[in-house]
Amino acid sequence: MTRNRHAGEPFRDDDETIAAALADVSVPALMCSLVHMTGDPSWIRGDIRPRVANSLDIQSGLPPAERAEIRRRALPAIAAYRDAGCEPRELESELLLEMMAFLGTRPVGGRLADLFVDDLGFDGGDAGAITWGDQIPASAKAECGVVVIGAGLGGILAGIRLAQAGLPFTIVEKNDGPGGTWWENRYPGARVDIGSHQYCYSFEPAHHWSEYYCRQPELRAYLASIVDKYGLRPRIRFATTVTRVTWDDAQARWRVHVRPADGPADGPEEVLDARFVISAVGSLNLPRLPDIPGMDSFAGPSFHSARWPEGLDLAGTRFALIGAGASGFQIGPAVADDVKRLTIFQRTAQWIIPNRLYHAAVPAGERWALRHLPFYGRWFRFLTTYPGIALGTDPYRVDPDHHDPTGRSVNAGNAQRAEALAGWMTTLLADRPDLLPKVVPDYPAAGKRILQDDGTWLRTLARDDVELVRAAIDRIVPDGIVTADGVHHRADVICYATGFRHNDFLASMDVTGRGGVNLRAQWGDEPTAYLGITIPNFPNLFCVYGPGTNLAAGASLFYHSEFQVHHALEAIRQTLLSGARSCEVRPEVHDDYVERTQAELAQLVWSHESIRHSHFKNPNGRIYTLSPWPLDLYREWTRHADPDAYLFT
Numbered sequence: 001m002t003r004n005r006h007a008g009e010p011f012r013d014d015d016e017t018i019a020a021a022l023a024d025v026s027v028p029a030l031m032c033s034l035v036h037m038t039g040d041p042s043w044i045r046g047d048i049r050p051r052v053a054n055s056l057d058i059q060s061g062l063p064p065a066e067r068a069e070i071r072r073r074a075l076p077a078i079a080a081y082r083d084a085g086c087e088p089r090e091l092e093s094e095l096l097l098e099m100m101a102f103l104g105t106r107p108v109g110g111r112l113a114d115l116f117v118d119d120l121g122f123d124g125g126d127a128g129a130i131t132w133g134d135q136i137p138a139s140a141k142a143e144c145g146v147v148v149i150g151a152g153l154g155g156i157l158a159g160i161r162l163a164q165a166g167l168p169f170t171i172v173e174k175n176d177g178p179g180g181t182w183w184e185n186r187y188p189g190a191r192v193d194i195g196s197h198q199y200c201y202s203f204e205p206a207h208h209w210s211e212y213y214c215r216q217p218e219l220r221a222y223l224a225s226i227v228d229k230y231g232l233r234p235r236i237r238f239a240t241t242v243t244r245v246t247w248d249d250a251q252a253r254w255r256v257h258v259r260p261a262d263g264p265a266d267g268p269e270e271v272l273d274a275r276f277v278i279s280a281v282g283s284l285n286l287p288r289l290p291d292i293p294g295m296d297s298f299a300g301p302s303f304h305s306a307r308w309p310e311g312l313d314l315a316g317t318r319f320a321l322i323g324a325g326a327s328g329f330q331i332g333p334a335v336a337d338d339v340k341r342l343t344i345f346q347r348t349a350q351w352i353i354p355n356r357l358y359h360a361a362v363p364a365g366e367r368w369a370l371r372h373l374p375f376y377g378r379w380f381r382f383l384t385t386y387p388g389i390a391l392g393t394d395p396y397r398v399d400p401d402h403h404d405p406t407g408r409s410v411n412a413g414n415a416q417r418a419e420a421l422a423g424w425m426t427t428l429l430a431d432r433p434d435l436l437p438k439v440v441p442d443y444p445a446a447g448k449r450i451l452q453d454d455g456t457w458l459r460t461l462a463r464d465d466v467e468l469v470r471a472a473i474d475r476i477v478p479d480g481i482v483t484a485d486g487v488h489h490r491a492d493v494i495c496y497a498t499g500f501r502h503n504d505f506l507a508s509m510d511v512t513g514r515g516g517v518n519l520r521a522q523w524g525d526e527p528t529a530y531l532g533i534t535i536p537n538f539p540n541l542f543c544v545y546g547p548g549t550n551l552a553a554g555a556s557l558f559y560h561s562e563f564q565v566h567h568a569l570e571a572i573r574q575t576l577l578s579g580a581r582s583c584e585v586r587p588e589v590h591d592d593y594v595e596r597t598q599a600e601l602a603q604l605v606w607s608h609e610s611i612r613h614s615h616f617k618n619p620n621g622r623i624y625t626l627s628p629w630p631l632d633l634y635r636e637w638t639r640h641a642d643p644d645a646y647l648f649t
């Protein structure tokens with residue numbers, strides 16, 4: 001019998017090694033692992049219990065004395081487990097739910113429990129694996145070619161599932177390697193800001209992360225390793241751009257036009273034939289450069305953050321950073337030591353959550369536990385993911401009766417949060433109070449995508465060789481940037497960390513659907529899709545990370561992608577089983593979904609009119625980029641391709 005892959009690798013380490021490791025672990029996650037080791041539920045039924053469920057507090061508020069007590073009691077239990085051969089006990093599902101409630105500090109049932117039972121896979125399986133391949137006759141499979149566009153985290157996942165279904169497919173990727181955004185964004189300091197242990201596929205737990213929020217090279221290597229593990233590399237056409245995707249009404253098939261990524265725009269194209277297309281092109285990858293007079297006149301290197309020049313030497317330079325959202329906020333501190341002077345131009349201040357783990361290495365003991373202690377990694381994932389998912393969107397809801405003269409909140413809880421975050425900034429800048437008016441935002445907390453930090457950003461701003469400029473930029477000149485107050489800021493290098501064309505979904509190619517309908521014309525500035533996945537007039541086309549699926553709070557996109565790919569494969573399964581040639585969302589179902597989504601978004605902080613600049617918003621200030629739906633609800637909606645929602649023709 002194969003060992004459950006979450007049972008941990010058996011170990012023979014001595015007591016001293018184990019005791020040293022225990023000093024580094026998350027004690028609440030350890031307590032759950034101890035139930036697996038001993039079969040004894042009293043570990044989670046005693047007086048020592050998590051005080052809070054908070055994704056950023058891996059000790060769940062347990063005071064040091066209680067942590068020490070559990071560690072003391074854990075050592076002989078772990079030693080006994082080792083001496084008995086490292087065989088974890090089988091646990092009943094009710095006990096697993098009780099353990100979820102223990103870590104979550106309240107009962108976990110219904111949709112949330114279903115989500116986590118699948119996600120954590122205590123049976124060692126992959127709940128999302130495709131098992132229906134055999135239901136489809138070989139002849140039907142053979143003529144059911146699928147083209148997946150993009151080999152980022154969504155496209156790789158689609159490839160894994162299509163291979164399991166036994167369907168022929170090709171992944172087309174414009175870059176020279178896999179990873180999507182984690183292939184492209186190589187700027188100094190690039191790292192994930194969702195915990196690494198939840199920023200990975202549910203069925204490919206990554207116990208190896210070196211940091212709690214790991215850096216780009218490690219993420220890129222993780223995604224490449226998944227591509228190789230699942231044998232996807234031969235199925236990916238790298239360095240190939242999709243220019244056009246056109247539906248052939250008569251044949252009920254897609255024609256996917258491709259050309260070499262480094263070839264001329266008007267060069268010869270090849271046409272791939274496909275029954276289904278899965279677009280996994282991402283939505284934060286078309287750089288948005290600002291339109292500032294004089295940009296072309298700048299004498300030194302200038303580039304977008306996602307196009308960081310290979311081998312750029314910054315030593316001795318005056319470095320201008322335009323934009324300080326999620327990217328700029330990582331670049332600034334990472335280059336400050338290398339440059340002679342760093343000038344940061346920030347149009348809107350950013351709310352930041354304190355997170356002491358943001359730049360922290362996963363200590364050796366924690367890594368030992370993730371590797372060896374049964375289900376420790378699963379519980380660690382739960383501990384860091386559940387609180388955000390369980391909160392849903394209520395903390396972000398605008399209370400019409402709430403009035404805040406500072407403009408920093410939309411409900412009472414939001415006001416407390418704004419006060420706490422501003423207080424944290426004030427404490428960190430005790431020696432530089434002059435910076436406070438520049439860094440404390442004047443709009444509701446979490447109204448733009450919130451950042452998190454261990455203080456590195458504010459410490460960087462406080463350096464003598466760093467300047468934060470909040471004045472508007474007037475123009476760019478050959479040797480720098482002139483602001484509206486007339487100051488000439490000299491610069492040798494300019495990095496535009498000005499974000500992406502978030503609202504322009506699938507804008508890198510021309511998509512023509514049934515009856516010659518053009519996707520861009522259909523969408524205008526209001527891109528919509530049913531569940532963010534399927535679009536009326538575009539049969540047999542599925543989006544991963546499509547319109548209205550970005551998560552402004554709550555969870556990692558890996559979760560969403562798994563639900564979306566599952567839904568796409570369900571629709572494909574039903575199409576093939578029914579003998580239909582195409583599957584298309586019914587317009588009224590799409591319209592109803594969009595109406596509900598818009599009504600929900602209108603009540604949430606991200607739509608608040610006080611937020612003038614936000615990549616979530618379209619040019620008219622409306623939001624078509626975000627999902628307002630709690631993850632467990634969205635998962636339930638995506639489980640089935642409902643025949644009432646789809647027309648199988």
Ligand code: NAP
Pocket residue numbers: 190191192193194284290291305322323324325326327328329330345346347348449473497498499500613614615
């Ligand atoms: P962003 O959040 O849109 O930030 C762009 C920055 O450029 C903002 O400071 C913006 O100011 C400024 N800007 C844009 N146009 C400007 C103009 N014309 N003049 C002056 N300033 C201008 O873009 P991003 O930092 O690249 O991040 C985009 C998204 O990518 C994030 O929300 C996140 O989802 C993802 N991301 C994630 C990570 C991570 O996981 N660690 C890292 C990077 C990016 P305003 O705020 O006033 O618009």
